[in-house]
Amino acid sequence: MPAPLPAISARASAMDDASPHALLTIRGLTRDFASRRGMFGARRVLRAVSDVSFDVPRGRVTGIVGESGCGKSTLARLVLRLLDPSAGQVIFDGVDLETLTASALRKLRQRMQMVFQDPYSAIDPRYTIRSALLEPFQVQGIALDSREQDAKVAELLAMVGLNAAMAQSHPHQLSGGQKQRVGIARALALNPAFLVLDEPTASLDVSIQAQIIGLLERLQAELELTYLFISHDLGLVRYFCDRIVVMYLGRIVEILPTSDAAPRHPYTRALMDSSFEPDPTRRRIVTKLSGEIPSAFDLQPGCAFAARCPAATARCRSERPDLTREGIHAVACHHPLN
Amino acid sequence: MALLTVQDLSISIGRLAPLDSISFAVDAGEILGIVGESGSGKSLTAMAVMGLLPLIGGEIESGTIRFDGVDLTSLDEAAYRRLRGRRIALITQNPMTSLDPLMRVGAQIDQVSRLHLGLTADAAMRRSVDLMQQLRIPEAKTIHGQYPHQMSGGMKQRIVIAMALAADPQLIIADEPTTALDVTIQAQIIQIMVELVRERGLALILITHDMSVVAQACDRVVVLYAGRVAESNAVDAIFAHPRHPYTRELIRCIPREGQAPGSLKGIPGLVPSVTAYPSGCRFHPRCGDAQARCARDAPTLEDTDAGAVACHFSPGVGDG
Numbered sequence: 001m002p003a004p005l006p007a008i009s010a011r012a013s014a015m016d017d018a019s020p021h022a023l024l025t026i027r028g029l030t031r032d033f034a035s036r037r038g039m040f041g042a043r044r045v046l047r048a049v050s051d052v053s054f055d056v057p058r059g060r061v062t063g064i065v066g067e068s069g070c071g072k073s074t075l076a077r078l079v080l081r082l083l084d085p086s087a088g089q090v091i092f093d094g095v096d097l098e099t100l101t102a103s104a105l106r107k108l109r110q111r112m113q114m115v116f117q118d119p120y121s122a123i124d125p126r127y128t129i130r131s132a133l134l135e136p137f138q139v140q141g142i143a144l145d146s147r148e149q150d151a152k153v154a155e156l157l158a159m160v161g162l163n164a165a166m167a168q169s170h171p172h173q174l175s176g177g178q179k180q181r182v183g184i185a186r187a188l189a190l191n192p193a194f195l196v197l198d199e200p201t202a203s204l205d206v207s208i209q210a211q212i213i214g215l216l217e218r219l220q221a222e223l224e225l226t227y228l229f230i231s232h233d234l235g236l237v238r239y240f241c242d243r244i245v246v247m248y249l250g251r252i253v254e255i256l257p258t259s260d261a262a263p264r265h266p267y268t269r270a271l272m273d274s275s276f277e278p279d280p281t282r283r284r285i286v287t288k289l290s291g292e293i294p295s296a297f298d299l300q301p302g303c304a305f306a307a308r309c310p311a312a313t314a315r316c317r318s319e320r321p322d323l324t325r326e327g328i329h330a331v332a333c334h335h336p337l338n
Numbered sequence: 339m340a341l342l343t344v345q346d347l348s349i350s351i352g353r354l355a356p357l358d359s360i361s362f363a364v365d366a367g368e369i370l371g372i373v374g375e376s377g378s379g380k381s382l383t384a385m386a387v388m389g390l391l392p393l394i395g396g397e398i399e400s401g402t403i404r405f406d407g408v409d410l411t412s413l414d415e416a417a418y419r420r421l422r423g424r425r426i427a428l429i430t431q432n433p434m435t436s437l438d439p440l441m442r443v444g445a446q447i448d449q450v451s452r453l454h455l456g457l458t459a460d461a462a463m464r465r466s467v468d469l470m471q472q473l474r475i476p477e478a479k480t481i482h483g484q485y486p487h488q489m490s491g492g493m494k495q496r497i498v499i500a501m502a503l504a505a506d507p508q509l510i511i512a513d514e515p516t517t518a519l520d521v522t523i524q525a526q527i528i529q530i531m532v533e534l535v536r537e538r539g540l541a542l543i544l545i546t547h548d549m550s551v552v553a554q555a556c557d558r559v560v561v562l563y564a565g566r567v568a569e570s571n572a573v574d575a576i577f578a579h580p581r582h583p584y585t586r587e588l589i590r591c592i593p594r595e596g597q598a599p600g601s602l603k604g605i606p607g608l609v610p611s612v613t614a615y616p617s618g619c620r621f622h623p624r625c626g627d628a629q630a631r632c633a634r635d636a637p638t639l640e641d642t643d644a645g646a647v648a649c650h651f652s653p654g655v656g657d658g
Binding site: 067068175177205206207208209210211212213214217218221232233234235236238239240260270271273274275276277278279280281282283284286293 | 375376490491520521522523524525526528529547548549550551552553554556573574577587588589590591592593594595596597599600602603604605606608
């Protein structure tokens with residue numbers, strides 16, 4: 001076992017195997033949003049991400065999986081400091097992002113980039129693809145002469161399997177899959193070490209989704225990238241990721257140490273039963289989950305999943321289970337499976 | 339004779355011909371999957387059966403749509419209106435296409451059975467609450483009095499399904515009914531629809547781009563590509579022995595449990611636009627098995643007891 005990093009807080013360090021191989025270490029990350037019901041209503045606080053701690057091992061694909069309201073997109077933005085946390089730390093390659101000045105953080109962003117779900121929103125519609133690909137250099141104040149620009153644009157387009165002639169196109173002339181390739185090329189422009197992939201294929205046809213996942217796999221191997229892959233599709237996450245963090249209503253409910261680990265949390269089990277296979281001889285018996293995902297505004301005490309869980313007991317409804325590890329598998333459940 | 343038989347249906351919109359000679363059938367108690375990527379003509383097929391083509395300036399060029407013995411292509415709008423919602427119902431991807439945001443959801447379900455079955459207000463409400471309970475909507479009476487904005491996407495889709503069922507139709511066409519939903523909610527709704535078909539003897543056409551949904555729910559499958567039928571068969575046969583390369587590739591787009599890393603490839607290229615359908619077999623520019631002949635001659639749909647396929651080189655077809 002590698003020696004743990006210096007403890008950041010006693011509780012947080014017990015929650016994950018902070019290893020020197022981690023490129024990214026997240027400790028106790030929490031983010032609240034305030035809102036009012038109506039103009040004069042009481043101020044309500046929604047805790048979108050609550051005390052989240054895990055490591056992202058270098059050169060691997062870590063998956064975050066969960067449904068609407070689980071906090072996965074907020075988490076993506078916190079990790080890249082596109083949002084400030086209410087509490088907790090993000091440590092990238094040994095550097096606590098909170099200690100950085102704005103300009104140091106901007107410089108560090110060369111090494112950590114994001115690919116968004118909606119490639120439309122990521123590219124200015126008035127830009128040509130060429131200017132979209134050169135924008136990261138401008139933002140970082142990296143001067144390129146026109147020959148270097150040509151070479152960079154051609155290299156990036158080739159890297160994501162697009163024709164060089166596409167440089168002169170505008171986003172509306174591209175298909176959804178082509179736009180997502182441009183989004184990936186842009187994220188790669190500054191040679192990052194780490195990419196956050198926020199549901200990059202959720203709005204694409206399955207045929208195009210498979211193309212994009214194939215491309216991301218190839219790039220990860222060739223460029224030795226570290227990915228944090230965020231998705232609602234456990235089947236896809238299990239195919240693509242080395243390690244899987246399962247979230248429900250802002251909290252981690254389980255960390256699967258490998259993609260084929262058997263789930264121990266009933267929610268992970270339900271996600272697995274809901275993820276159909278392309279094989280009619282292996283039809284799923286759909287777990288009879290009762291009800292809907294509750295609103296994050298009125299969370300009950302106890303386990304957030306208790307209201308829908310087929311195995312919930314009185315204890316589950318009154319006492320929240322901590323995320324506890326057994327070996328390298330972590331689960332937050334009073335009555336784990338198996 | 340199946341409940342619905344579509345035979346050689348071709349559609350035009352202006353000078354475009356987005357659907358070319360589509361045939362399929364679905365019987366009571368059966369789930370037919372219509373599958374293909376965006377732009378393959380799945381939703382247009384649904385609109386044609388619902389008699390909604392005039393809304394988008396479309397017209398039936400040739401072919402028949404026989405429903406319970408009647409050719410729907412000969413119906414006038416008044417006759418179609420008696421059929422739509424009453425005997426054939428449509429469920430769309432976005433529940434807000436079907437729901438009025440300013441009206442309580444219960445009243446919207448009530449309306450269907452009052453209009454089509456002539457029920458009194460009280461009887462209609464009892465029927466709606468009953469249906470909502472069958473769809474496992476908790477506290478159905480409370481939800482009955484709520485507005486669409488007060489509920490989640492999955493709940494709204496259940497309300498739309500209750501509306502579709504309210505007049506006791508024989509056929510439901512569900513166009514990507516779960517694409518916008520969370521996976522656990524998708525699984526529950528697919529489960530409910532399968533149970534409805536089995537228990538009530540409904541016929542269901544399930545339109546989707548996702549072969550894993552087809553495998554989970556359907557009895558038979560029609561694969562559409564660029565406005566033509568590529569293949570159709572029973573669900574077990576089509577997954578065990580896909581005969582069209584497009585079917586095979588669509589199945590391979592979904593990762594299987596335990597699938598080796600790096601083995602997911604997708605289908606290269608894009609579905610062609612209706613303004614630029616390729617010559618010959620419309621799939622040939624994306625097909626790994628294509629030969630010179632595929633670019634030249636359109637394959638005919640060979641329809642036998644073992645299913646139908648339109649490919650020059652499919653096992654057991656022609657001289658391929």
